[in-house]
Amino acid sequence: MFSQPVPACSYCEAQPARLGDLYCCDGCRTLAEVSGVSSAAPDATVEDPLLVDRVGRRRGPLTRFECHVDPLACEACLQGLVRLEKIVPGLQDLQWNRGQSVLSFQFAQGHELPARVYAFLQDLKLSPRWKTEDDQGLLKAERGRTLRLGLTGAFAANIMLFSVPIYAGLAGSLQSVFEWVQFLIFLPVLLWSAQPFYRTAWMSFRLRQLSVDLPLAIAFLAGSGFSIFSLASGGHEIYFDSLAGFLFLILWSRSLLENSLSHYLETPSLERFFDKPIFTLSRAGVTTRLPWQDILTGDLLHLEAGDRVPVDGRLVSPSLEVETAWMTGEKAPHWRLQGSLIQAGTRVLSRSGDVLVTQAATHTEFARLLKSLQGGGRKLRPSFEARLGTALVLSCFGAILALLLFGHSLGLGEIARRAVAVLIVACPCAVSFAAPLSRAKANRLAFKNGFWVQDPLVWSRLLNVRRIAFDKTGTLTGGQFSFAPHSPLVDRHWKQIILSLENVSIHPIAESLRHAWGPLPVLEVTDAVEIPGLGVRGKIAGDSYELRGSPFADGHLRVELSRNDHKVIELLLQDDAAPGVAEALQRFHKKYELFIISGDQQRRVLEFGLRHGFPEKNLHGDLGPENKKLKIEEIAPDIYFGDGTNDLLALKKAPVSIAVSAASLEAQAAADILMFDTDFGRCDSLFEIARETAKLNQRNLGLALAYNLLAGAAALSGLITPLGAAILMPIASFTLLASTLHGTALLRHLEKNA
Amino acid sequence: MNILLVLVPLALLLSLSFMIAFLWATRSGQWDDLDLTPMKILDETPAKEGNTHEEHD
Numbered sequence: 001m002f003s004q005p006v007p008a009c010s011y012c013e014a015q016p017a018r019l020g021d022l023y024c025c026d027g028c029r030t031l032a033e034v035s036g037v038s039s040a041a042p043d044a045t046v047e048d049p050l051l052v053d054r055v056g057r058r059r060g061p062l063t064r065f066e067c068h069v070d071p072l073a074c075e076a077c078l079q080g081l082v083r084l085e086k087i088v089p090g091l092q093d094l095q096w097n098r099g100q101s102v103l104s105f106q107f108a109q110g111h112e113l114p115a116r117v118y119a120f121l122q123d124l125k126l127s128p129r130w131k132t133e134d135d136q137g138l139l140k141a142e143r144g145r146t147l148r149l150g151l152t153g154a155f156a157a158n159i160m161l162f163s164v165p166i167y168a169g170l171a172g173s174l175q176s177v178f179e180w181v182q183f184l185i186f187l188p189v190l191l192w193s194a195q196p197f198y199r200t201a202w203m204s205f206r207l208r209q210l211s212v213d214l215p216l217a218i219a220f221l222a223g224s225g226f227s228i229f230s231l232a233s234g235g236h237e238i239y240f241d242s243l244a245g246f247l248f249l250i251l252w253s254r255s256l257l258e259n260s261l262s263h264y265l266e267t268p269s270l271e272r273f274f275d276k277p278i279f280t281l282s283r284a285g286v287t288t289r290l291p292w293q294d295i296l297t298g299d300l301l302h303l304e305a306g307d308r309v310p311v312d313g314r315l316v317s318p319s320l321e322v323e324t325a326w327m328t329g330e331k332a333p334h335w336r337l338q339g340s341l342i343q344a345g346t347r348v349l350s351r352s353g354d355v356l357v358t359q360a361a362t363h364t365e366f367a368r369l370l371k372s373l374q375g376g377g378r379k380l381r382p383s384f385e386a387r388l389g390t391a392l393v394l395s396c397f398g399a400i401l402a403l404l405l406f407g408h409s410l411g412l413g414e415i416a417r418r419a420v421a422v423l424i425v426a427c428p429c430a431v432s433f434a435a436p437l438s439r440a441k442a443n444r445l446a447f448k449n450g451f452w453v454q455d456p457l458v459w460s461r462l463l464n465v466r467r468i469a470f471d472k473t474g475t476l477t478g479g480q481f482s483f484a485p486h487s488p489l490v491d492r493h494w495k496q497i498i499l500s501l502e503n504v505s506i507h508p509i510a511e512s513l514r515h516a517w518g519p520l521p522v523l524e525v526t527d528a529v530e531i532p533g534l535g536v537r538g539k540i541a542g543d544s545y546e547l548r549g550s551p552f553a554d555g556h557l558r559v560e561l562s563r564n565d566h567k568v569i570e571l572l573l574q575d576d577a578a579p580g581v582a583e584a585l586q587r588f589h590k591k592y593e594l595f596i597i598s599g600d601q602q603r604r605v606l607e608f609g610l611r612h613g614f615p616e617k618n619l620h621g622d623l624g625p626e627n628k629k630l631k632i633e634e635i636a637p638d639i640y641f642g643d644g645t646n647d648l649l650a651l652k653k654a655p656v657s658i659a660v661s662a663a664s665l666e667a668q669a670a671a672d673i674l675m676f677d678t679d680f681g682r683c684d685s686l687f688e689i690a691r692e693t694a695k696l697n698q699r700n701l702g703l704a705l706a707y708n709l710l711a712g713a714a715a716l717s718g719l720i721t722p723l724g725a726a727i728l729m730p731i732a733s734f735t736l737l738a739s740t741l742h743g744t745a746l747l748r749h750l751e752k753n754a
Numbered sequence: 755m756n757i758l759l760v761l762v763p764l765a766l767l768l769s770l771s772f773m774i775a776f777l778w779a780t781r782s783g784q785w786d787d788l789d790l791t792p793m794k795i796l797d798e799t800p801a802k803e804g805n806t807h808e809e810h811d
Contacts, residue, residue: 078789078790078793079793079797081790082790082793082794082797083797085794086797094790094794095783095786095787095790095791096787096789096790097786097787098787098788098789139786142786143780143781143783143785143786146780146785147776147777147780147781150776150780151773151776151777154769154772154773154776158766158769161765174758177762181762181766185766
């Protein structure tokens with residue numbers, strides 16, 4: 001069954017719009033809203049010299065800055081970035097590294113305006129994070145790969161240029177001259193281009209682990225040695241063109257696969273997480289400003305709205321509004337009162353406050369969680385084609401060994417010739433690049449369908465999905481509330497009073513009421529007071545009103561409005577599913593066994609789950625990050641959908657982990673796949689792509705196997721010379737290349753309709 | 755056929771010069787950003803008043 005076509009983004013028109021939205025991303029929304037985007041330039045942003053010292057890198061007369069940003073969803077986001085140079089005075093050399101998703105720019109020393117750039121990126125909803133570590137090594141490695149690929153291509157093309165006349169019949173002294181020229185051009189391919197294969201082959205030899213690069217390197221060296229020997233001894237069995245072309249094809253297919261994957265999502269680290277580099281604090285009575293790494297136990301740390309708390313501490317100020325989504329997954333605000341523990345990872349929502357530091361940043365529970373992720377990466381499993389390649393190579397070596405043992409009547413020259421022909425013809429190059437190519441194709445298709453695949457081997461794990469587990473808050477629910485069916489109807493007068501009281505609040509209840517009732521004229525509220533954790537109080541037209549939310553009862557949130565201490569209205573609210581979730585769940589229930597694994601209160605999980613058709617035994621609430629991981633081990637779902645920092649361990653543990661749109665950066669980094677929205681219905685396309693890619697792989701591997709068996713047997717029996725093998729090998733490679741690019745009927749359909 | 759003695763080294767020299775150009779382009783970061791640079795050329799948004807690089811040069 002094919003998925004429904006999705007309308008295009010109203011701004012860029014290049015990407016599908018998010019479910020229930022006109023735009024594909026927040027960047028497009030911002031750009032559409034500020035279509036003369038110059039006005040969005042935050043001229044008033046205050047620049048901080050300490051920030052320049054901390055995150056800037058001096059390079060001669062210039063200071064260079066780098067920022068991690070979220071992956072750009074569309075061309076319009078790029079257009080937004082281009083305008084930075086026009087908007088921020090003195091900004092130079094603006095560059096965006098797609099692979100690492102890093103934006104870099106420079107200013108003349110003394111004229112740095114990094115905070116202004118940062119504010120603009122925030123406007124585009126790109127979640128900028130300053131990059132303080134100098135990754136020149138990474139950049140150099142990227143350039144090295146480009147250089148190797150480009151030059152190998154050039155060498156291969158030039159060698160082929162000199163081999164064409166020989167194939168066309170050139171003979172005599174000119175043939176020798178052309179062969180020697182080929183050899184000269186081939187030398188850098190042999191000594192430099194193939195180095196990565198030699199290195200991996202040597203490593204796998206030393207570690208006694210067969211990798212597909214080991215046979216590749218051996219076949220390449222054997223073919224090269226044989227050709228050089230033939231050239232030096234006046235023979236004409238020379239295969240420099242095939243060997244160089246083969247190496248180029250392998251390098252190219254691997255580079256395609258790397259480009260189709262994300263590189264920027266490195267393992268979560270504290271450096272990535274704490275986006276504010278400098279904090280104000282008081283140490284021994286002296287106020288100072290320091291980076292978060294230098295905050296010590298006993299310091300009095302000053303926190304402001306929007307800060308991510310880097311340390312554990314006790315609140316010294318009377319109260320502070322925070323969210324602790326990293327622990328519970330729930331983004332709703334909570335009030336903390338004087339003396340209560342404020343844990344690292346907590347986000348300050350409103351006001352400012354002071355905290356007495358009890359644990360420095362690197363000793364907190366939050367730091368331990370991130371550390372466990374760094375050490376607890378998924379074990380690298382060899383792919384099926386790698387195992388198949390290894391088996392092919394072993395059979396190749398076995399055949400050559402048999403030839404040596406039982407074919408001595410043929411003479412050493414003939415044995416060497418046949419061995420080389422077997423190695424060249426049966427070299428698993430087809431297997432080596434057909435599978436990465438089909439995966440790259442699947443990744444591109446998934447991207448068009450709203451998924452960003454990070455783990456190249458995830459496709460085989462998506463073939464037999466039976467059990468799916470979801471986090472609740474942020475994944476299935478969008479943090480919005482709706483009225484329960486038996487909640488009383490409210491007339492316009494009371495709506496106006498409630499909305500006036502909630503006017504300044506950003507609490508999800510206030511947002512939900514505004515969303516449900518729409519804009520109404522606001523009444524004047526005097527003596528308005530926010531009651532921490534409970535609600536708001538104020539006077540309207542001489543009467544005292546209080547709006548108070550009580551904890552969830554019967555799965556509902558009760559909101560009471562009282563006038564002069566007498567209850568007048570009681571509203572009943574319920575957790576709302578994110579757009580499209582209810583319909584997707586309804587369809588999923590027919591095909592899969594579904595679970596909820598949530599950090600939210602059990603009764604809220606039950607209320608939501610039962611309302612959406614989950615069996616009660618499959619609903620699990622009140623789970624912290626570690627318990628979520630244990631629950632994943634117990635239930636063993638095939639896929640886990642999550643969004644928060646509290647899902648990190650579970651995401652790492654699940655066979656396939658998918659982070660939904662608006663997931664925390666850490667969840668994005670830990671997941672195998674990112675979803676661009678919460679439209680779970682699109683997962684059907686993902687499963688279809690996985691199935692079709694598996695079919696394509698099977699077809700390719702079947703072709704490769706048949707070719708290897710037939711050609712290998714022919715080479716072994718002397719029917720194919722090394723020259724014939726060198727001609728057959730690229731033909732087989734190009735056949736598989738064509739087969740992969742052609743794909744299957746369903747893949748072509750998906751591509752056409754994406 | 756003697757012309758080949760000139761043409762072959764010439765062809766090699768030509769391809770060598772392209773390779774050197776490619777080497778220079780890669781080492782100096784010409785391929786580092788293939789997205790923003792072409793867009794900068796096409797972007798017609800007027801610069802904000804006083805926003806020119808020359809002011810710091």
